[in-house]
Amino acid sequence: MAKLKNVIVILIVLAITGWSRMPIEQQLAEDLHELKLVPPRLSLEDRSRLKQKAFIATYGSLRPTIAAFMSSATTRPHSNQEWDKVEDSFEEILLLDPYNFHYWDMASWHMAYNAAIDKKSDESLTEVARNRVFERYIQKGKDIIDRGIEINPDDWRFQNLKANLEGNRFRNPDYPAAIETHKQMLTMPDLPYHAVRQANIRILFNTQNLPERHQEAYDIALELFARGGQYRTPIVLNQLFISNYHPLTIVESPMSLIEIYGSEQNALKHLRTLWRNRKQGPKIYGVEKMIKQLEKNTTLLDKKRTIYQNTEVNN
Amino acid sequence: MSVSPESFKKTSFISLARIGVIASHTFTQLVRMKVFYFLIAFVILLWGAKQVIFQNETGGDTSPEQELRLIKSTGFAAMNMFSMLLALSATALLIPKDIEDRTLYTILCKPVPRLDYLLGKLLGVLALIFVSLVAMDLVLCFFLDQKYSEIIDIQTLTYTRQGMPQDMIEAKLANINAHGVSINIHLASFAIFLKAIVIASIALLISTFSTSTLFTLILTLIIIVIGLIQSDAREYADTMAKFGVENQLSKISLMVAVFFPDLQFLSIEDGVIDGHAVPLSIMGRITILSLFYLAIYVILSWFTFRKKEF
Numbered sequence: 001m002a003k004l005k006n007v008i009v010i011l012i013v014l015a016i017t018g019w020s021r022m023p024i025e026q027q028l029a030e031d032l033h034e035l036k037l038v039p040p041r042l043s044l045e046d047r048s049r050l051k052q053k054a055f056i057a058t059y060g061s062l063r064p065t066i067a068a069f070m071s072s073a074t075t076r077p078h079s080n081q082e083w084d085k086v087e088d089s090f091e092e093i094l095l096l097d098p099y100n101f102h103y104w105d106m107a108s109w110h111m112a113y114n115a116a117i118d119k120k121s122d123e124s125l126t127e128v129a130r131n132r133v134f135e136r137y138i139q140k141g142k143d144i145i146d147r148g149i150e151i152n153p154d155d156w157r158f159q160n161l162k163a164n165l166e167g168n169r170f171r172n173p174d175y176p177a178a179i180e181t182h183k184q185m186l187t188m189p190d191l192p193y194h195a196v197r198q199a200n201i202r203i204l205f206n207t208q209n210l211p212e213r214h215q216e217a218y219d220i221a222l223e224l225f226a227r228g229g230q231y232r233t234p235i236v237l238n239q240l241f242i243s244n245y246h247p248l249t250i251v252e253s254p255m256s257l258i259e260i261y262g263s264e265q266n267a268l269k270h271l272r273t274l275w276r277n278r279k280q281g282p283k284i285y286g287v288e289k290m291i292k293q294l295e296k297n298t299t300l301l302d303k304k305r306t307i308y309q310n311t312e313v314n315n
Numbered sequence: 316m317s318v319s320p321e322s323f324k325k326t327s328f329i330s331l332a333r334i335g336v337i338a339s340h341t342f343t344q345l346v347r348m349k350v351f352y353f354l355i356a357f358v359i360l361l362w363g364a365k366q367v368i369f370q371n372e373t374g375g376d377t378s379p380e381q382e383l384r385l386i387k388s389t390g391f392a393a394m395n396m397f398s399m400l401l402a403l404s405a406t407a408l409l410i411p412k413d414i415e416d417r418t419l420y421t422i423l424c425k426p427v428p429r430l431d432y433l434l435g436k437l438l439g440v441l442a443l444i445f446v447s448l449v450a451m452d453l454v455l456c457f458f459l460d461q462k463y464s465e466i467i468d469i470q471t472l473t474y475t476r477q478g479m480p481q482d483m484i485e486a487k488l489a490n491i492n493a494h495g496v497s498i499n500i501h502l503a504s505f506a507i508f509l510k511a512i513v514i515a516s517i518a519l520l521i522s523t524f525s526t527s528t529l530f531t532l533i534l535t536l537i538i539i540v541i542g543l544i545q546s547d548a549r550e551y552a553d554t555m556a557k558f559g560v561e562n563q564l565s566k567i568s569l570m571v572a573v574f575f576p577d578l579q580f581l582s583i584e585d586g587v588i589d590g591h592a593v594p595l596s597i598m599g600r601i602t603i604l605s606l607f608y609l610a611i612y613v614i615l616s617w618f619t620f621r622k623k624e625f
Contacts, residue, residue: 006524006619010520010615011574013614013615014574015573017607018573018574018575019573022573026549026553028597028604029550029577029579031597032580032583032597037593038585038586041546041547041550061388061392061395064384064388064585064589065388065389068369068381068385072369100384193482194482230480
């Protein structure tokens with residue numbers, strides 16, 4: 001009887017105190033999730049996917065260790081090109097350690113780069129099937145990054161990763177989407193200086209690849225050039241030069257070669273590189289003529305044969 | 316034979332001196348069980364974690380902070396495990412061992428209130444866990460700092476050789492810096508101690524009415540497991556209540572949320588592993604809530620233990 005009385009009293013006290021602490025705990029849990037001090041909640045589907053690891057994921061601390069070793073273990077399926085296994089492993093790794101950018105980067109890289117290119121060269125498939133699978137894996141890579149953004153909306157690296165994949169010329173590029181993603185990234189607070197600079201230069205690069213937006217490309221290049229210092233990269237300088245010769249671009253006050261590149265030697269160096277890579281990018285105006293002109297000045301030439309001559313021979 | 320009036324002086328309900336004596340005795344008793352040997356295992360574990368070097372597979376941006384995360388993760392996991400085992404086993408063994416050694420009868424026949432006895436025993440266990448965690452925290456910081464210095468030296472050299480602009484190098488080193496030794500490591504260790512406090516007080520409550528040590532251990536473990544998913548149950552019950560839905564699952568979830576402790580909010584070491592800072596206001600709220608649990612379970616333990624016959 002005394003035992004029963006004890007049990008009843010214990011249950012009553014636990015119920016009263018439990019009821020009173022519930023809203024406090026709920027608020028604390030929300031604050032902890034907002035500060036990312038505790039892992040995100042797992043859905044029932046995620047729990048069943050993780051099986052026994054779900055308990056570890058709940059218990060905490062061990063999650064990153066298990067994720068790290070699982071990530072190392074993907075080396076074997078990666079080497080054997082077993083992409084389904086790689087994908088499954090990373091699905092679990094991302095559930096275990098969802099705030100770790102490294103795994104999102106790795107997972108999307110495996111899908112959109114390794115798996116996609118492997119399938120593209122899979123001779124057991126027909127041409128149509130190869131392309132379809134190639135596109136599917138790129139999309140998988142993009143979907144992974146989108147999920148990463150959902151969980152880590154304040155981390156600019158995810159937006160950067162997404163934009164770089166969207167603007168990758170070897171991965172079915174979607175330049176307008178890449179520009180938008182980078183612009184969205186630039187609206188994020190507390191971006192490091194190098195991220196701002198890189199995003200702006202990538203916006204110019206992606207705009208260059210859209211021939212109909214030639215005027216916008218010039219305007220961006222002019223604005224970045226005006227910022228000076230580390231913004232004066234070859235992409236910016238070359239765009240300013242090309243715009244001078246573009247038949248449709250309105251250039252109000254064209255800059256001279258020296259104003260753009262600083263010296264003829266520098267101009268020759270950058271224009272040669274641009275010419276060498278001309279097949280990968282948009283049409284370049286005035287470059288061939290300028291290289292020929294600059295190469296006439298033998299003091300600018302090094303001991304090697306000129307790049308222009310090289311490419312001509314190759315062609 | 317005359318009896319002095321002092322002998323009839325009423326024993327105070329609670330005495331810090333008495334609690335201190337029992338606590339120090341319990342602490343010594345547990346230390347004699349050679350529990351600190353686990354520190355050797357802890358050092359070996361962290362030394363092993365420090366040797367791990369992750370290769371940069373992507374060929375792009377390196378993530379040297381992964382190695383620091385691994386040391387923190389391994390360290391905190393081991394601290395969690397050791398402190399939980401100590402809290403669970405030492406507390407579950409307290410009363411049965413005193414009964415077996417007949418120490419309990421010697422103590423309780425003296426004017427020692429049972430609350431003092433329980434508090435003394437619990438504080439002895441907690442002191443042992445605290446000392447262990449302080450030692451583990453120092454070992455963790457030592458290995459973390461060693462690895463951090465190695466990584467900073469290597470990465471500074473690598474980034475400079477790659478010709479990275481200074482601002483980029485600084486931003487990258489700042490990322491690594493977030494994973495080095497900081498006050499957050501100590502706060503996470505303290506949160507693990509708070510978790511151990513809650514677990515030990517649960518084990519104490521169960522041991523006051525349990526008939527065997529095994530039963531105490533199993534029941535406490537079940538409560539720990541439920542405690543780790545309690546927040547999910549509370550979340551579900553809360554969401555259902557907001558939508559005005561009442562079903563079997565929402566009722567069970569509500570019961571779980573009311574009767575079981577939430578141990579998830581004490582797992583802030585996960586955030587520290589990810590390099591997030593722990594605000595002191597959050598730490599304060601966590602501490603208050605843990606002490607609230609401690610108070611409730613100790614009062615209930617005393618309630619069941621106060622008239623228990625041996």
